[in-house]
Amino acid sequence: MSDDIGALLKSKREDFRVEIRKKQLDDMLTERRVKSTLEDDNEEKQQTITPEERLKQLTEGIKEFIKAFVGGDDEGQLRNLKLIRKAISIKENAPLKPLIESEVPGLIIQLLDDRHSEQVELQHEAVWIVTNMASGPFSKQLHNLLIQEKVIERLIHLMDKTPSILAKRTILWGLSNMAGESFDYRDIMIQLCVVEVLMNIIATCSLDIDFCVTLMWFISNLSRGKPFPPEAEILKCFSVVRQGLMLEYVDILRDGMWALSYMSEQSEKIKGLVASGGLIPRITKLILHENQSISLAALRCVGNMTNSIDAYTDELLQNNILDAIHIKLQSTRIIIRRESCWCVSNILAGTHQQISKVIDHPILKKIISVAQEDDDLVRKEAIIALNNALYRGSFDQANELLQYDVLETLNSASEKVGSPGLVLVGLEGVEYLLKKGKEHAEEIGGENVVVKLLEEKGYLKLLDELQKHEDTDVYTKVYSIIEEYLSLIHISEPTRQAEISYAVFCLKKKKNI
Numbered sequence: 001m002s003d004d005i006g007a008l009l010k011s012k013r014e015d016f017r018v019e020i021r022k023k024q025l026d027d028m029l030t031e032r033r034v035k036s037t038l039e040d041d042n043e044e045k046q047q048t049i050t051p052e053e054r055l056k057q058l059t060e061g062i063k064e065f066i067k068a069f070v071g072g073d074d075e076g077q078l079r080n081l082k083l084i085r086k087a088i089s090i091k092e093n094a095p096l097k098p099l100i101e102s103e104v105p106g107l108i109i110q111l112l113d114d115r116h117s118e119q120v121e122l123q124h125e126a127v128w129i130v131t132n133m134a135s136g137p138f139s140k141q142l143h144n145l146l147i148q149e150k151v152i153e154r155l156i157h158l159m160d161k162t163p164s165i166l167a168k169r170t171i172l173w174g175l176s177n178m179a180g181e182s183f184d185y186r187d188i189m190i191q192l193c194v195v196e197v198l199m200n201i202i203a204t205c206s207l208d209i210d211f212c213v214t215l216m217w218f219i220s221n222l223s224r225g226k227p228f229p230p231e232a233e234i235l236k237c238f239s240v241v242r243q244g245l246m247l248e249y250v251d252i253l254r255d256g257m258w259a260l261s262y263m264s265e266q267s268e269k270i271k272g273l274v275a276s277g278g279l280i281p282r283i284t285k286l287i288l289h290e291n292q293s294i295s296l297a298a299l300r301c302v303g304n305m306t307n308s309i310d311a312y313t314d315e316l317l318q319n320n321i322l323d324a325i326h327i328k329l330q331s332t333r334i335i336i337r338r339e340s341c342w343c344v345s346n347i348l349a350g351t352h353q354q355i356s357k358v359i360d361h362p363i364l365k366k367i368i369s370v371a372q373e374d375d376d377l378v379r380k381e382a383i384i385a386l387n388n389a390l391y392r393g394s395f396d397q398a399n400e401l402l403q404y405d406v407l408e409t410l411n412s413a414s415e416k417v418g419s420p421g422l423v424l425v426g427l428e429g430v431e432y433l434l435k436k437g438k439e440h441a442e443e444i445g446g447e448n449v450v451v452k453l454l455e456e457k458g459y460l461k462l463l464d465e466l467q468k469h470e471d472t473d474v475y476t477k478v479y480s481i482i483e484e485y486l487s488l489i490h491i492s493e494p495t496r497q498a499e500i501s502y503a504v505f506c507l508k509k510k511k512n513i
Contacts, residue, residue: 058087081125112154131174135181180221220259228266257297264304287324306346326363345385390432420471434485
């Protein structure tokens with residue numbers, strides 16, 4: 001039962017994490033759709049033309065491409081595909097609808113066949129356009145066309161068969177965009193054995209650094225999202241990620257670290273491989289990387305590892321993970337500080353020995369400081385960390401925490417009337433303290449010393465006031481604390497709405513005996 005409670009305390013906080021991932025992914029996909037895998041001297045100029053000029057350019061490109069396709073004019077096809085691609089490769093409000101509603105998508109898909117495999121640049125443009133269309137606002141017409149014409153299957157086949165590394169990279173870039181945009185497309189790729197194709201390319205081809213960058217990005221997109229991809233598929237990719245994380249190439253480190261964070265969230269086997277494969281020292285080092293995306297992904301991975309068996313947390317502690325997290329708690333970015341608190345929270349939901357490591361480290365003072373003065377979201381995470389220590393720790397450890405003004409910290413959170421979530425976690429901490437005091441009193445046959453401490457600090461008056469809080473969860477929590485741990489008498493009719501049948505209580509100090 002104790003282990004089950006520990007697992008619950010090691011919360012994944014999925015709400016804010018999904019939001020952050022989505023924003024980062026959207027920014028990354030947008031940037032890469034515009035840039036693709038080939039440089040173009042006119043791209044910067046292309047971003048500045050007016051919507052009217054862009055639509056005119058697209059309309060002309062569509063008309064001339066169809067003419068060139070029907071006439072078998074390869075140069076005309078390439079020239080107008082570039083015109084179309086430039087017209088739709090912008091960060092916002094790309095004019096995709098006229099293109100999707102034309103006959104061009106069906107013609108472009110034909111260019112993905114083997115018979116055009118030697119026309120590398122032509123296929124590159126075709127892949128780019130298909131990717132941008134598939135990654136734009138959902139179009140049932142286009143989606144049905146992509147599925148009906150088996151576009152993903154064509155792309156994977158072409159990537160497997162073409163001898164050109166540039167062509168393979170171009171196709172993989174397109175597949176990465178599609179996998180990042182749609183889990184349905186990702187799952188189709190998995191069903192079509194895309195991982196096996198990639199492993200074969202790795203084993204048989206001489207790869208350049210650009211291909212490796214695109215490969216790591218693809219694995220990152222393949223590994224993310226719910227429902228999770230099959231564990232067997234991500235396990236096949238683990239060795240590639242591990243090798244990438246040993247390099248000092250920023251793009252590979254970033255996507256590799258995010259891939260590992262996604263993998264370790266869903267797979268206990270991956271966590272075991274991280275520990276047994278000697279990656280923990282490397283991840284600890286990457287937490288301090290100057291690239292904030294790499295640092296955040298490494299923190300996410302540590303949070304996942306500490307959200308598992310105690311042996312992984314022990315190894316992280318042996319590798320000075322608290323030193324690294326202590327530094328990140330001073331970051332100017334809210335998400336970095338919040339993620340750092342989450343990692344500490346998981347550690348403090350562990351064993352007494354792990355809790356002692358935190359108590360004895362300077363990081364405890366920083367956690368308390370953050371819990372008292374920071375953004376409310378970060379404060380809440382820091383207080384949850386302290387609550388885990390109060391709940392999982394011994395009475396002596398709870399007593400140690402009291403020496404660091406933990407009660408004052410919980411008090412300040414409970415006073416934050418306009419933030420019910422913060423008030424609740426503050427109340428939970430007080431409840432855990434009272435529980436520890438009650439257990440200790442029963443053990444030694446005395447009184448609950450925490451009640452006396454609350455009286456001395458004026459906290460009982462605050463509890464009395466919080467009975468009037470408009471948030472039902474807060475009111476209910478206060479009621480349960482009073483009923484379970486404190487002397488009370490019924491003094492008035494309920495002040496809540498009629499359908500809520502709670503009585504209102506005031507507090508009475510214990511008489512000295």
